[in-house]
Amino acid sequence: MLTQRALLFRLAQLGGLFLMACLGLFDLANGLSNSGDVVLLQVLSAIATAVVWLRRHRQGSTRLPKVAMALAGFSLLLTIAVGGADHGGSYGVAEAVGLLGVLFVVSRRGDPQWAIGAVLATGMALGFLPLRSGPDSGMVILGLAQGLAGTAVIGLGVYLRTLEATRVRAMDTVRAEQRAEFARDLHDFIAHHVTGIVVQAQGARFIAEQDPKRVLLALEQIEAAGAETMASMRRMVGVLRDPNAQPDAPLTPLAGVDELSPLLEQFTSSGGPLARLHLDGSTEGVPVEVSTSAYRVVMEALTNIRRHAQGARVADVWVRRTPDWLLVRVANDGLPPKAGTPREAPGYGLVGLQERVRAVGGRITAGPGIDGGWVVDAALPLDQEVTR
Known part of the structure; x- marks a missing residue:
């Protein structure tokens, strides 16, 4: 399904294509009787430009500006070949509109190293286009006007390119x-368990001669803590490497699924909607990265409910x-946003959640519920093997 933005873009493309078709018919009607070969070449060039700006191009494409330079070269050669002779037809209005479209997509999507040359060549072709009908003052002024229009189109393309780069x-x-925060959580968890292992090992050495049975119990606890720590490290190391991390950062208590009840109570007591927790199954033994991720999903979803769920x-x-x-769902009974209603500028909370959930091999979705409101669903694997 197309988003509203993509739909508007497609409609604009169709509108531009319809305009070019009408102008192409105008060129044909005014040129076939006097200079059929020239006008056919002009219409062919216009069709070629439409093929370029109608296609979807990836950002930083090198092929796009190369094709644009080829089209600009063909247009300039045609202008030189006509030589300003009055052939009694249109100079190629449809081709001019097509070149404007090429200027826009090149400045919007083209590779910067190639785009500069392509923009200059296409701008020259656009500005010299009216000279096909003669080098009189009217055509020169029209060429200058087309050059100014091309400059405006380039500015629009660069502006949209800058906006997207800022968003990315x-x-x-x-x-x-988010990944750095997750790494700190893992650091806290490992530090907690390693400290416990060291303490238990020191205690076992102290009581080894007095009560050997208690030594066996301590060793079992050390084994369990070490296995849990190594399992978490195997799941996360290589995913969360940060060369700028500060290993001596202060430790903070980890919040997981067992702390959801206080979180919901705080949410309700601070003036939010009534928050209700429904648990199905035991939370004992849930891997720490899964537990903390579930907690963050719920916390971010509750924050969005407070901000956006009217009523x-x-x-x-x-x-x-x-x-x-471990399956997590957060839903509310608020009113869904009405179509066309302006909303606050979107934040990046969901982006951070997607990164955190993806880091543990899970998946998350968010959207309007069947009965209204908004629903966030997250699925977090308890064992990495199930995601392979």
Whole structure:
């Protein structure tokens, strides 16, 4: 399904294509009787430009500006070949509109190293185009006007390119911050368990001669703690490497699924909708990275409910444990946003959640519920083998 933005873009493309078709018919009607070969070449060039700006191009494409330079070269050669002779037809209005479209997509999507040359060549072709009808003052002024229009189109393309680059950088920053936060959580967990292992080992050495049976119990606890720590490290090391991490950062208590009840109570007591927790299955033995991720999913979802769920009275949180997965759902009964209603500028909370959930091999979705409101669903694997 196309988003509203993509739909508007497609409609704009269709509108431009319809305009070019009408102008192409105008060129044909005014040129076939006097200079059929020239006008056919002009229409062919216009069709070639439409093929370029109608296609979807990846950002930083090198092929796009190369094709644009080839089209600009063909247009300039045709202008030189006509030589300013009055052939009694249109100079190629449809081709001019097509070149404007090429200027836009090149400045919007083209590789920067190639785009500069392509923009200059296409701008020259656009500005010299009216000279096909003669080098009189009217055609020169028209050429200057087309050059100014091309400059405006280039500015629009560069502006949209800058906006997208800013958005991508912001999303990358959020992802990096989320991964760094996750790394700190893992650091806290490992530090806690390693400290416990050291303490238990020291105690076992102290009581070894007095009560050997208690030594066996301590060794079992050390084994369990070490196995849990190594399992978490195997799942996460290589995924969360950060060369700028500070290993001496202060330790903070980890919040997981067992701390959801206080979180919901605090949410309700601070003026939010009534938050209800529904647990299905035991939370004992849930891997720490899964537990903390589930907690963060619920916390971010509750924050969004407070900010965006108008009229919400209840926020339900379901946590269900299956043999392989920890399933989390957060839903509210607020009013869905009306179509066309302006909303606040979107943040990047969901982007951070997607990065955190993806880091543990899970998946997350968010969207309007069947009965209204908004629903966030997350599936977190208890064992990495189930995601392979």
